[in-house]
Amino acid sequence: MNRETQASPTRAEMHGGAWRPWSGERQPARLRAAPIIRAGLRIALRKKLPLVLLFLPPVVATIIFSFVVYTVAALAQGMAPAGLGGAGGAMGQALGGGGGAGDFVKQLVRVREMIVGFHLSTDFFSVLLMAWFGAGLLAEDRKSGAHLLYFARPLTRFDYLLGKFCIVAVFGVLGSILPGLVIISVAVAASPDWSFLQQEGSLVWKTFLFGGAWTLVVSSLVLAVSSLSTRKSYALAGVFAWFMFSGATALLLSRLLKDRDWLALSPVQCGVRIAEDLFDMRLGVRDWNTPLAWTAWGLLVALSWAVIWWRTRRLEVV
């Protein structure tokens, strides 16, 4: 919108500041979530100690798993890094390389199993990341009254929530998808003639699917708890309480009633169930009802967003 511009700015009395009318043009309401995402990430990345403490374990785990995957892939080709004492060394034996070249396909399957195991173990860290960086997003806005500043702008609730969700989701992606992709890349690079990619290429999209779904579930839950809380600390406690309580209840009911479907009450157990089905893992007795696990995740996401929508309406209309 063009405005009449003032020829020379004048001064207020107590200070040297000059008032200049703005003569620019307002942009149409597109991607209003983008500034919220940038601002949220900037705030999150400002505090170095939580970043180091929360990212260190997944980074270390990624490096170790990458090394192990590289070694197993090398052993599958009948080679072993010299540092391990060769294929016949102690580490080589432990990794199944003692029999010489070994069964190549079998080794690839082992690599896949390692990657899935890695996924499940890093999901714990991704929960920590998403909870820490997401718990305060709605709670702190409510506590500080910042929602008045947001919603006094031409900002829809959808844009606001999309911005907040993306902030949490970035940490979810960093904690659950990126490490998996790094390890897959190592396995691909270590395998001869891209054989890992040819044999187990579906791991890439499955990693995206599983990591994305896990990020969606946890991010939604974190934001829902945050929207119900007045402080970040309460929201953090609420998220961990949810995971612990739902896990304990699911285990208790499944054992008391001797029905493993009750495990669907726990999002973590659902994750294990879905990962094993998605990555075609058949370890132990796993008579999972996978559609039930997906349904439980879906219901949790729907419930979380219903809560968020309801609570942010109360933020918007004070």
Next chain:
Amino acid sequence: MGLVRLEGVHKTYPRGKVRALDGLSVELPHGPVGLLGPNGAGKTTLLKILLGLLAPDQGVVDVAGHSPSTREGQLRLRQLVGYMPESDCLIPGQTGVETMVLLARLSGLSEKDALSRTHEVLDYVGLEEARYRPVEGWSTGMKQRLKLAQALVHDPELVLLDEPTNGLDPAGRRHMLELVADLGRVRKKSLLVCTHLLADIERTCDHVVVLSKGRVLSSAPTNSMIGGDLRRVRVAVRGDARALAQVLERRGHACSSLDEGRFEVQLQDEDADVLFEAARDAGAILLAVEPKRGSLEQTFLDALAAQEAGA
């Protein structure tokens, strides 16, 4: 036509069934307007309705040609309105510049405009030094000025200021009032200053709307409200003030003594010559004659009393 028009606006909060606005109708002119009322009069509710943050139960609301009753209207008018909330509402973890840039971007400014405009407005409100520090460490006065700055960053048509001097020390209050007066009277921006401090309105606004119990008690230019009665004058006398008062009383002008050598006279008309004639006859010298100025406070209290009597 006024910038803001409300007709028969009702708002009742379901929790506690508090009737915040009770058929409020008013038209606000361009320029600085004061919204005056005791606590609980419905001032903040009115501001939130004007922004579309609250939906009225009933009635017509029009802000610069847009109705906040519809979603589209809310988004359009929020581009044209700046809002300085009463509460301490800054975004934690951000510096002043970051807060301003974020809110400017959300108002539709480009990245470049947002940054340049941020620095211009922060300079204007006197936040030159602190702008790169996190807002948590700022003083109340600085936070208030940042809240004002964010309301101005997109150069809105109408600025809603909710208790702008809330919690400020005398120096901070003076600074804030100067800024508000500068914006309204020098820059000719349309402001709606919501406060219960009458002196703030007198210093910054050209028009006053008095609210009580969700209704408009009066809406008039500030000057007409504080103009006072020209027939009531204060007189300072050298000589026998008592004799002068007696002369005036005999001629039908009621007098009331203030202290030695000074008293008030209720003249029968606005012609002050009678005072000089009486002084000559009483052998006294008039040192000062000034009309007793009315106050916004008196007008406000009179309006409240009239409402109570009517109720």
